[in-house]
Amino acid sequence: MSTYELPDLPYDYAALEPAIDQRIMELHHDKHHQGYVDGANAALDTLEQMRENGDYGNIKGVERNLAFNLSGHVNHTVFWENMSPDGGEEPEGELADALDEHFGGFEQFKAHFSAAAKGVEGSGWGFLVYDHIGEKPLVTVAENHQNQTPQGVTPLLVLDVWEHAYYLQYENGRGEYVDNFWDIVNWDDVSQRYDEAKNATVLGQHSH
Secondary structure: OOOOOOOOOOOOOOOOOOOOHHHHHHHHHHHHHHHHHHHHHHHHHHHHHHHOOOOOOOHHOOOOOOOOHHHHHHHHHHHHHHHHOOOOOOOOOHHHHHHHHHHHHHHHHHHHHHHHHHHHOOOEEEEEEEEEEOOOEEEEEEEEEOOOOOOOEEEEEEEOOOOHHHHEEEEEEEOHHHHHHHOOOOOOHHHHHHHHHOOOOOOOOOOO
């Protein structure tokens, strides 16, 4: 029984047009995300075999595969839910208050996040995460799916800036893709993730 499974999209492949084309969504979800699910499960299977036969000769590579593929699965799972054909506008409530407090307002957060996502070297992601130690939201990036992201944070809003996420539609125009992403952000989903992360008791931190 596989540990990880590909989640269904919460909308039709064409639902995010014009921001993201139907064909991109078909390939991105059915092929790329499925590949990370398969890779993570394969890594778990290989690690189980290693424990059974006591041969850890390639442990470094297999653990690296697990980190890469499982991070890809996590990031995409959040990414699909972060978007909606009814998205856009601005966040409200406690998330909006947090962006005011820690970024100086929504527009400054948006500029920070956009610049970070546009500036990722090669393949990667822009992230808004909740830092459980500092008890506040942070903008971070990842190269590939896992490199450069602080440990112990919860993803709230993620943007895939691998070329497979936009190239068929935008070619090398990553900036336009990032700008159009704001039209489909599902702030209800992001706000729910923020509320749950803020109220979680992890890493020795207790909510106030």
